[in-house]
Amino acid sequence: GITDETYHGLFKPVMDKIMEVFQPGAIVLQCGADSLTGDRLGCFNLTTKGHAECVKYVQAFNVPTLILGGGGYTIRNVARCWAFETATVLGKDEEISNDIPFNDYYEYYAPDFHLHLTPETMENSNSKETLEHVRIELLQQLSGLQGAPSVQMHEVPPPFKRIENEDGDAEDGEENDDDMAVDSVASGGRKKGRGGAGKRTKKQHPSELYDQVD
Numbered sequence: 001g002i003t004d005e006t007y008h009g010l011f012k013p014v015m016d017k018i019m020e021v022f023q024p025g026a027i028v029l030q031c032g033a034d035s036l037t038g039d040r041l042g043c044f045n046l047t048t049k050g051h052a053e054c055v056k057y058v059q060a061f062n063v064p065t066l067i068l069g070g071g072g073y074t075i076r077n078v079a080r081c082w083a084f085e086t087a088t089v090l091g092k093d094e095e096i097s098n099d100i101p102f103n104d105y106y107e108y109y110a111p112d113f114h115l116h117l118t119p120e121t122m123e124n125s126n127s128k129e130t131l132e133h134v135r136i137e138l139l140q141q142l143s144g145l146q147g148a149p150s151v152q153m154h155e156v157p158p159p160f161k162r163i164e165n166e167d168g169d170a171e172d173g174e175e176n177d178d179d180m181a182v183d184s185v186a187s188g189g190r191k192k193g194r195g196g197a198g199k200r201t202k203k204q205h206p207s208e209l210y211d212q213v214d
Helices: 004-022 048-059 075-089 128-143
Strands: 027-030 065-068 160-164 170-174
Touching: 004 048, 004 128, 027 048, 048 065, 048 075
Parallel strands: 027 065
Antiparallel strands: 160 170
């Protein structure tokens, strides 16, 4: 039953801290609509205006942002949400009418045929103490991070093959372009090298791509 006001009390300070710690060069914002009031699965009580306020807040950081859809299980409310948030992104949120224009699915928006949602009469089970505890805990955990996590780059190892020596024993080795001449791959030819009779490479699969060697 969390409301617009109580949700913003968590979302905004946490987003501020996230931007401070990670300092992203871009943002991917997923606007799931299952947090809206009246959702079949969600138990939040947000309005379309409260939901869009989060989008506007993220936009205010002036960081390149990719905005995506997401969950939402009361379809007419998902359409309402994404229509209004498209207007918000375009700076038209104050201009868009609350009256839904007639369309092929007009009856789905009964009985009021309005864009914006009215919160349901339900208890907000989130006490101020609980929300403050969650806020402090999140901010403390974010403060303990040492910056944005990253994936280290590794050099791709060279192709691997097995070579039979003169005694017929297998040896591991690395391919050398100067040490091979390639018969037709399509005909299943073997690779032969200078003084390297008996060299064998792993069988090539037709679904993989290979460099053609002259």
